[in-house]
Amino acid sequence: xxxxxxxxxxxxxxxxxxxxxxxxxxxxxxxxxxxxxxxxxxxxxxxxxxxxxxxxxxxxxxxxxxxxxxxxxxxxxxxxxxxxxxxxxxxxxxxxxxxxxxxxxxxxxxxxxxxxxxxxxxxxxxxxxxxxxxxxxxxxxxxxxxxxxxxxxxxxxxxxxxxxxxxxxxxxxxxxxxxxxxxxxxxxxxxxxxxxxxxxxxxxxxxxxxxxxxxxxxxxxxxxxxxxxxxxxxxxxxxxxxxxxxxxxxxxxxxxxxxxxxxxxxxxxxxxxxxxxxxxxxxxxxxxxxxxxxxxxxxxxxxxxxxxxxxxxxxxxxxxxxxxxxxxxxxxxxxxxxxxxxxxxxxxxxxxxxxxxxxxxxxxxxxxxxxxxxxxxxxxxxxxxxxxxxxxxxxxxxxxxxxxxxxxxxxxxxxxxxxxxxxxxxxxxxxxxxxxxxxxxxxxxxxxxxxxxxxxxxxxxxxxxxxxxxxxxxxxxxxxxxxxxxxxxxxxxxxxxxxxxxxxxxxxxxxxxxxxxxxxxxxxxxxxxxxxxxxxxxxxxxxxxxxxxxxxxxxxxxxxxxxxxxxxxxxxxxxxxxxxxxxxxxxxxxxxxxxxxxxxxxxxxxxxxxxxxxxxxxxxxxxxxxxxxxxxxxxxxxxxxxx
Amino acid sequence: xxxxxxxxxxxxxxxxxxxxxxxxxxxxxxxxxxxxxxxxxxxxxxxxxxxxxxxxxxxxxxxxxxxxxxxxxxxxxxxxxxxxxxxxxxxxxxxxxxxxxxxxxxxxxxxxxxxxxxxxxxxxxxxxxxxxxxxxxxxxxxxxxxxxxxxxxxxxxxxxxxxxxxxxxxxxxxxxxxxxxxxxxxxxxxxxxxxxxxxxxxxxxxxxxxxxxxxxxxxxxxxxxxxxxxxxxxxxxxxxxxxxxxxxxxxxxxxx
Ligand SMILES: Cc1cc2nc3c(=O)[nH]c(=O)nc-3n(C[C@H](O)[C@H](O)[C@H](O)COP(=O)(O)OP(=O)(O)OC[C@H]3O[C@@H](n4cnc5c(N)ncnc54)[C@H](O)[C@@H]3O)c2cc1C
Ligand code: FES
Numbered sequence: 001x002x003x004x005x006x007x008x009x010x011x012x013x014x015x016x017x018x019x020x021x022x023x024x025x026x027x028x029x030x031x032x033x034x035x036x037x038x039x040x041x042x043x044x045x046x047x048x049x050x051x052x053x054x055x056x057x058x059x060x061x062x063x064x065x066x067x068x069x070x071x072x073x074x075x076x077x078x079x080x081x082x083x084x085x086x087x088x089x090x091x092x093x094x095x096x097x098x099x100x101x102x103x104x105x106x107x108x109x110x111x112x113x114x115x116x117x118x119x120x121x122x123x124x125x126x127x128x129x130x131x132x133x134x135x136x137x138x139x140x141x142x143x144x145x146x147x148x149x150x151x152x153x154x155x156x157x158x159x160x161x162x163x164x165x166x167x168x169x170x171x172x173x174x175x176x177x178x179x180x181x182x183x184x185x186x187x188x189x190x191x192x193x194x195x196x197x198x199x200x201x202x203x204x205x206x207x208x209x210x211x212x213x214x215x216x217x218x219x220x221x222x223x224x225x226x227x228x229x230x231x232x233x234x235x236x237x238x239x240x241x242x243x244x245x246x247x248x249x250x251x252x253x254x255x256x257x258x259x260x261x262x263x264x265x266x267x268x269x270x271x272x273x274x275x276x277x278x279x280x281x282x283x284x285x286x287x288x289x290x291x292x293x294x295x296x297x298x299x300x301x302x303x304x305x306x307x308x309x310x311x312x313x314x315x316x317x318x319x320x321x322x323x324x325x326x327x328x329x330x331x332x333x334x335x336x337x338x339x340x341x342x343x344x345x346x347x348x349x350x351x352x353x354x355x356x357x358x359x360x361x362x363x364x365x366x367x368x369x370x371x372x373x374x375x376x377x378x379x380x381x382x383x384x385x386x387x388x389x390x391x392x393x394x395x396x397x398x399x400x401x402x403x404x405x406x407x408x409x410x411x412x413x414x415x416x417x418x419x420x421x422x423x424x425x426x427x428x429x430x431x432x433x434x435x436x437x438x439x440x441x442x443x444x445x446x447x448x449x450x451x452x453x454x455x456x457x458x459x460x461x462x463x464x465x466x467x468x469x470x471x472x473x474x475x476x477x478x479x480x481x482x483x484x485x486x487x488x489x490x491x492x493x494x495x496x497x498x499x500x501x502x503x504x505x506x507x508x509x510x511x512x513x514x515x516x517x518x519x520x521x522x523x524x525x526x527x528x529x530x531x532x533x534x535x536x537x538x539x540x541x542x543x544x545x546x547x548x549x550x551x552x553x554x555x556x557x558x559x560x561x562x563x564x565x566x567x568x569x570x571x572x573x574x575x576x577x578x579x580x581x582x583x584x585x586x587x588x589x590x591x592x593x594x595x596x597x598x599x600x601x602x603x604x605x606x607x608x609x610x611x612x613x614x615x616x617x618x619x620x621x622x623x624x625x626x627x628x629x630x631x632x633x634x635x636x637x638x639x640x641x642x643x
Numbered sequence: 644x645x646x647x648x649x650x651x652x653x654x655x656x657x658x659x660x661x662x663x664x665x666x667x668x669x670x671x672x673x674x675x676x677x678x679x680x681x682x683x684x685x686x687x688x689x690x691x692x693x694x695x696x697x698x699x700x701x702x703x704x705x706x707x708x709x710x711x712x713x714x715x716x717x718x719x720x721x722x723x724x725x726x727x728x729x730x731x732x733x734x735x736x737x738x739x740x741x742x743x744x745x746x747x748x749x750x751x752x753x754x755x756x757x758x759x760x761x762x763x764x765x766x767x768x769x770x771x772x773x774x775x776x777x778x779x780x781x782x783x784x785x786x787x788x789x790x791x792x793x794x795x796x797x798x799x800x801x802x803x804x805x806x807x808x809x810x811x812x813x814x815x816x817x818x819x820x821x822x823x824x825x826x827x828x829x830x831x832x833x834x835x836x837x838x839x840x841x842x843x844x845x846x847x848x849x850x851x852x853x854x855x856x857x858x859x860x861x862x863x864x865x866x867x868x869x870x871x872x873x874x875x876x877x878x879x880x881x882x883x884x885x886x887x888x889x890x891x892x893x894x895x896x897x898x899x
Contacts, residue, residue: 073767078705080709080710133787137838139801139804144794148787148788179776179781282678389732392734503693555757555761556700
């Protein structure tokens with residue numbers, strides 16, 4: 001049983017009707033005068049959409065910003081890989097979209113496990129994001145009249161998604177990156193690429209700096225500031241195989257957790273239904289095929305489990321379009337968690353296709369017949385091209401084979417309405433925090449959230465924190481910096497010194513397999529308990545038996561990876577504990593013990609309508625559970641139905 | 644169907660920026676033709692670690708052809724033999740059993756080698772810092788549909804904005820020129836109405852920065868276009884040249 005702490009968390013959601021909360025709250029926030037802003041130093045870790053937008057906006061305000069990232073350039077953050085699009089409640093299609101509907105869809109899509117007030121604010125800010133990006137020169141898709149084009153995405157009945165071919169994330173990130181580079185030129189941002197944050201420095205209970213490693217020289221550095229903004233992305237790579245970029249990690253967030261920031265809902269992982277299936281044991285990552293493909297592609301498997309004919313030879317009446325069959329209203333456009341589970345169900349029942357039997361078809365035959373090849377090419381050309389490059393099959397002629405893969409993590413560091421964690425002065429933005437997507441994120445809403453946090457929320461709430469706080473003078477010569485530095489360096493040295501026989505990659509793959517099997521698309525109590533034991537032994541094995549060559553005093557990618565694996569091995573256990581604690585199914589968290597007779601997720605609102613926020617209580621102690629009760633005043637709690 | 648390859652790899656090894664590098668030869672066996680090129684290098688690296696030799700350092704991240712982090716010369720071609728394909732998207736089915744593959748880092752004065760196949764491309768960031776942006780603060784933006792952008796212009800701007808900043812253009816060019824990279828950004832912003840106010844200053848400053856970064860001159864060999872994984876056309880270079888000339892004729896001086 002989890003240790004349950006007594007006091008519920010204070011989310012600091014402002015009073016007032018939901019549509020006015022953010023405005024009322026902004027009016028109450030304190031301001032820092034323009035001349036005083038230059039006296040404040042802010043550290044932004046991560047330069048994805050959340051980090052780059054925050055760093056640029058804070059620098060424009062006049063704060064002194066230091067921005068850090070792992071890659072060789074800020075422009076290469078994982079956000080760059082987002083394909084499909086970004087939502088905004090512009091109602092440009094006159095299809096009766098509104099802030100309210102975007103809010104409603106997101107709360108419902110999240111299976112009633114997000115914070116209503118945050119989601120409403122997100123929906124309100126969505127329109128400003130599009131304005132900002134267009135002004136920066138983001139070349140969104142346009143119609144012939146020169147107006148912005150839209151398309152639809154899963155889980156909704158309106159067309160509110162803005163896109164730039166299959167490169168939406170790239171174009172949005174290049175927009176934010178260019179704003180950031182402009183601030184480098186003005187001297188308000190100092191960029192630190194190829195740096196990895198390895199620890200948070202807390203002085204008298206307040207976040208005052210970071211320890212990082214220069215990935216080229218291996219040198220450890222400390223940096224002090226008045227506030228830290230953590231934008232380090234999600235932890236999907238705990239599973240080894242995911243659609244995330246290889247450098248995505250939990251290290252920065254985990255180290256903050258170890259220093260007092262609570263970790264919320266770590267078990268909420270999004271498994272995306274349309275990814276290219278695993279092809280062999282050497283597989284290093286999985287490739288997403290954008291959800292937008294489900295607008296025109298139809299998902300099916302043969303009705304007869306033993307039907308081994310090539311897909312094009314299987315006539316329509318012998319195909320099971322199982323999403324259309326089970327969910328006639330939404331059909332192929334059901335939310336991701338629903339689509340993924342339905343694919344797993346068919347494959348587990350023996351209807352899967354392809355060499356491994358772990359795949360279903362995504363078929364464009366009918367769309368091509370209806371709209372013509374050229375139309376389909378214009379919409380999805382680059383995705384089809386990517387598919388063909390990887391699989392050597394032409395999806396214009398044969399259906400794609402797809403299978404779900406780990407994609408996004410709704411859990412993250414707990415933050416209040418101001419995006420401040422339980423460590424004062426530590427703000428958390430983007431995928432690294434937990435707040436807006438509940439137990440399942442709708443497509444095209446992560447980009448929206450990262451940019452809302454960075455452009456429009458943190459510039460105000462951080463200002464309030466700086467204005468309200470009395471800061472004792474702290475430099476990197478403070479003993480806490482020295483202690484934290486030594487601890488971080490010792491961890492790295494211990495890895496180098498282990499001198500064992502297994503590579504970090506090999507151990508990481510094993511961890512990934514444990515999590516995928518026992519804390520993946522379906523979970524149950526006995527599997528989760530086993531997983532916890534297996535992870536604990538694997539962690540012990542890691543520290544005794546990992547083999548990393550070379551030294552810590554140079555570029556050593558293997559050492560970088562090993563450090564991240566060490567943290568995944570701690571984090572994985574918390575993920576399983578959280579999944580074990582949550583005796584219900586909701587969104588991406590599916591406990592086999594809790595399902596409806598039709599196999600849909602069965603929530604328990606009586607007992608689990610809360611955010612689970614875990615507190616670290618020392619290396620040998622179990623984490624303590626804090627809860628933030630969730631109330632749904634505006635979107636009444638109902639069983640989600642996409643039928 | 645997958646089958647397997649045995650290959651000989653000649654790989655550039657260099658321990659740091661100042662060290663003298665050299666080629667070393669390695670054998671890898673049983674490489675599935677379904678593997679990506681980087682997965683093949685992963686296999687090699689796992690093998691090297693087990694043999695007690697430090698793994699080959701190479702940059703990579705998204706492994707989807709979009710982040711621009713990967714890149715190496717493969718048998719003398721930037722990103723290898725496939726058109727419009729990054730190293731991470733190149734698959735082993737493009738190679739023959741028994742083949743020798745020579746793998747080197749990008750070679751350019753402006754991109755010093757950091758280790759093995761990893762180079763320093765920070766010069767690209769500095770070119771962008773010189774003007775590769777639109778000066779709009781957060782909060783200043785007008786309603787997004789206020790300024791219509793003709794469909795064709797938006798598409799052309801996106802064609803240029805598709806650049807992933809990998810540096811293959813520089814690596815493939817015998818002069819190690821950064822014209823294609825710089826021209827892609829200049830074109831992207833010059834094609835959009837939002838980019839107009841800074842149009843002249845931008846091109847002059849970006850070109851001045853490019854010239855100061857040890858990149859070579861462009862002699863129109865178009866190797867850059869052939870190597871570009873994002874399909875950026877040399878048409879962007881002619882556009883940049885026109886933009887530059889117009890700006891200089893109008894009397895705009897670089898101001899870095
Ligand atoms: C393939 C794919 C497609 C997607 N498509 C869409 C889509 O169409 N629409 C949508 O809304 N969402 C999409 N998503 C989700 C979305 O892209 C991400 O959730 C979002 O971009 C995360 O942004 P971020 O700024 O929070 O973090 P990231 O972009 O992940 O950036 C993290 C940053 O932190 C840095 N960092 C990490 N750890 C450290 C450390 N220890 N020290 C220093 N720096 C560190 C990294 O270098 C990087 O700069 C997609 C995701 C994937 C995987
Ligand atoms: S790893 Fe991102 S482009 Fe190759």
